Amino acid sequence: MLAIRRLQFQSVRLVSTATLQPASSAAPVPEDASLKKRRTRPLKPRRPKISLEQPREWKRPLAYGVLPAFDEALKFIKADSESLKREMQDVQALLTAAKQAPEPDPAAVRQMEEKLDYLDIQREINFPQVQWKCANGMADMAKAVDRHIIEQRWRKEGALDLLMERIHQMHVVPDVVPDLHPSFDLRVSFPEHQTKMETTAPKYKFVEPGLYLLPEQTLNPPRLHKDVFHTDERLYTLIMVDPDVPEEVNNTFQPYLHWLQPNIPLSATSPSLISNINSHTKYTPPHPHKGTPYHRYAVLLLPQKSHIDVPVVEIHQRLGFSVREFIARHDLDPSTGGGAHMWRGEWNPTVSRIYRDLLKTKEPIYGKPPKPDRYADVRGKNRYFS
Numbered sequence: 001m002l003a004i005r006r007l008q009f010q011s012v013r014l015v016s017t018a019t020l021q022p023a024s025s026a027a028p029v030p031e032d033a034s035l036k037k038r039r040t041r042p043l044k045p046r047r048p049k050i051s052l053e054q055p056r057e058w059k060r061p062l063a064y065g066v067l068p069a070f071d072e073a074l075k076f077i078k079a080d081s082e083s084l085k086r087e088m089q090d091v092q093a094l095l096t097a098a099k100q101a102p103e104p105d106p107a108a109v110r111q112m113e114e115k116l117d118y119l120d121i122q123r124e125i126n127f128p129q130v131q132w133k134c135a136n137g138m139a140d141m142a143k144a145v146d147r148h149i150i151e152q153r154w155r156k157e158g159a160l161d162l163l164m165e166r167i168h169q170m171h172v173v174p175d176v177v178p179d180l181h182p183s184f185d186l187r188v189s190f191p192e193h194q195t196k197m198e199t200t201a202p203k204y205k206f207v208e209p210g211l212y213l214l215p216e217q218t219l220n221p222p223r224l225h226k227d228v229f230h231t232d233e234r235l236y237t238l239i240m241v242d243p244d245v246p247e248e249v250n251n252t253f254q255p256y257l258h259w260l261q262p263n264i265p266l267s268a269t270s271p272s273l274i275s276n277i278n279s280h281t282k283y284t285p286p287h288p289h290k291g292t293p294y295h296r297y298a299v300l301l302l303p304q305k306s307h308i309d310v311p312v313v314e315i316h317q318r319l320g321f322s323v324r325e326f327i328a329r330h331d332l333d334p335s336t337g338g339g340a341h342m343w344r345g346e347w348n349p350t351v352s353r354i355y356r357d358l359l360k361t362k363e364p365i366y367g368k369p370p371k372p373d374r375y376a377d378v379r380g381k382n383r384y385f386s
Contacts (some may be wrong), residue, residue, distance in 0.1 A: 080346070091116050121144050124143075166210035180334045181337065182340050187220045187226070187270060188206070188343070192217075207343055214350070215345060216352050218297075221259070226274055232267060238261040239302065243255045255320065255323065256318055259278075280312060287354045294346050300323075302332040302334050303338070304330070
């Protein structure tokens with residue numbers, strides 16, 4: 001018992017001496033203004049996004065010897081590529097001999113050319129660096145393998161399915177054209193919506209087919225981007241039309257031409273951003289009418305068979321423009337290819353400014369017809385005294 005009390009006394013004594021130690025014995029802490037500032041770790045510069053303008057090289061995810069199965073897979077892919085390359089040389093020799101024959105067989109020549117293209121794609125499609133470049137926006141559209149990868153991604157990963165779903169679900173087919181089979185990827189970008197407080201330049205953003213856009217977003221022509229998969233240069237006609245303008249006489253709707261540009265040359269190696277497309281019938285911004293449901297705006301790039309001469313459509317001639325008659329007159333066929341896109345819009349006060357400042361006409365206002373007042377003859381009269 002005495003030993004326990006002695007231990008308790010010593011512990012209390014140690015604590016008391018520690019707590020009662022004079023402050024003067026502690027070393028003074030130097031006051032430095034720089035130490036009072038908050039220490040911040042310098043931010044690392046953000047790496048720019050990968051693109052053709054800012055390319056990067058593919059790097060192996062694993063060093064040699066880390067995963068032997070990965071090394072063996074790369075060796076197998078390289079050996080298979082060399083085997084296909086030798087087969088290509090044999091097919092190329094047969095193709096040259098077939099073309100130099102006194103009477104070449106067109107069907108056989110075409111078949112060998114298709115086989116040569118197929119072997120050229122299969123020779124490089126399994127390399128991880130090829131897949132990586134196509135997935136990161138660095139595809140070289142001059143190469144057949146890159147064109148094949150980009151096209152298969154567009155056709156099989158949902159972009160084409162979504163486009164066709166919206167076009168048929170919202171009756172662009174058959175209200176605008178009787179049939180439509182796009183053969184390349186057409187993307188439309190508009191500036192993002194900004195409030196009045198924002199002063200920075202708006203960023204352009206790709207528009208999903210069928211989305212709603214505000215009239216202030218569509219005041220200027222959109223940027224059109226394409227992924228074309230044919231190497232030869234072909235001509236296309238750009239048409240933008242609104243099929244939902246009310247026609248009061250027949251109590252129906254009529255189309256309005258917003259944009260027309262014929263003879264646009266496109267190929268797989270031409271720039272992705274389509275340029276010089278507002279020099280013919282200039283772009284008129286969408287102006288959905290007040291009191292009407294949403295309007296559909298369809299953008300079409302229709303393939304031409306040759307150069308066509310199209311007169312400029314004046315502003316007073318755009319109402320009632322028939323896309324079907326234009327297609328028939330110039331021998332265009334949207335069922336054989338081309339590009340397409342669409343979005344929707346509704347009225348807001350910006351449309352009134354478009355009518356006042358750009359179109360310089362009185363804005364039409366639509367709505368439901370007023371209901372007849374069955375009590376108009378007695379309304380306001382005294383019901384109890386004559």
